[in-house]
Amino acid sequence: MTTSIPISQTQHFNWQECLWYLNRGFDDCIYQVRAGSVRRAFELEGQQMLVDISYADGSLKLQWLAGLQSTSTINHVHQFVADWFDLERDLTSFYTHLQANKSLAYMADNFKGLRFIGMPDLFESLAWGIIGQQINLSFAYKLKRRLVETYGTSLRYDNEQYWIFPSPANLASLEPAVLRDLQFSQKKAEYLITIAKLFADNAISKPILFALPDFLSRQKLLTDIRGIGVWTANYVLMKSLKENSSIPYGDVGIINALIAHSIISDKKDVKAIDAFYSEFPGWESYLTFYLWRSLAVKPGN
DNA sequence: CTCCAGGTATTTT
DNA sequence: AAAATACATGGA
Structure with a gap:
């Protein structure tokens, strides 16, 4: 099953920048970055689930790889992902501020579309x-x-192990x-x-x-x-x-x-x-x- | 071996 | 109130 989360302000959203930050050289055990997507396991209502998150056509696409979905678990994961990637933000004003600072103006270009990566839990x-x-x-x-x-x-899927925080x-x-x-x-x-x-x-x-x-x-x-x-x-x-x-x-x-x-x-x-x-x-x-x-x-x- | 790390609590001036 | 120090251990 696939579900979709629309992104506001897609002109200031760059999925590859977000994925790159997640995978920037440190080994975080709580998610797994792949080509174009990130996978993360959840435990909700006593049920483990695994979700693959990718981007297409102005929306994040959630592919539910494991675990049964209910309305409430889908809502919970959607809210989690929206928080994780700060999907509701309009960055226009932030980039205006960055461009006003000579030392930092480059960030508005080089990091354009990088959303604040949160830690919802x-x-x-x-x-x-x-x-x-x-x-x-x-x-x-x-x-x-x-x-x-x-x-x-943890849960195992496709010969990989996905960990859930204790x-x-x-x-x-x-x-x-x-x-x-x-x-x-x-x-x-x-x-x-x-x-x-x-x-x-x-x-x-x-x-x-x-x-x-x-x-x-x-x-x-x-x-x-x-x-x-x-x-x-x-x-x-x-x-x-x-x-x-x-x-x-x-x-x-x-x-x-x-x-x-x-x-x-x-x-x-x-x-x-x-x-x-x-x-x-x-x-x-x-x-x-x-x-x-x-x-x-x-x-x- | 030395110095520094995505600091904080405790002890000493 | 401000400054010094212990904590712990990997990495450069």
């Missing part, structure tokens, strides 16, 4: 934020894969020692298990965060949790809750990108960073994402 997003703190990304992706392949579930309940009962064995630091092991318990107890969820009145109250709920500082909170708010103006302060990738573009010269110059971001009101998250994109080297770029 809040638990996965928080776990990934914790894992990624203060270690290089290659190692972070290895830790994620070990976690997923040890405590997640549920909070599966991690909530763990002892830190077993994550230490996967080479998590003691602190990260404790943070992750604590957060899994919060999810399992429904003390945190997307609806709970969305019910709060503003960005700062959502940020505070997150940073009150041990192991979540401003960087992780803002990262999650932009990757999972689609906050438009969230800046992961302290992010070494942002700092390196700004230095590489000669926008700042001192990594501690927070004022210069804020002044720079103030040129992009409402687009701070997108700008951050494009700065990260600029750090990845594309052959021929």
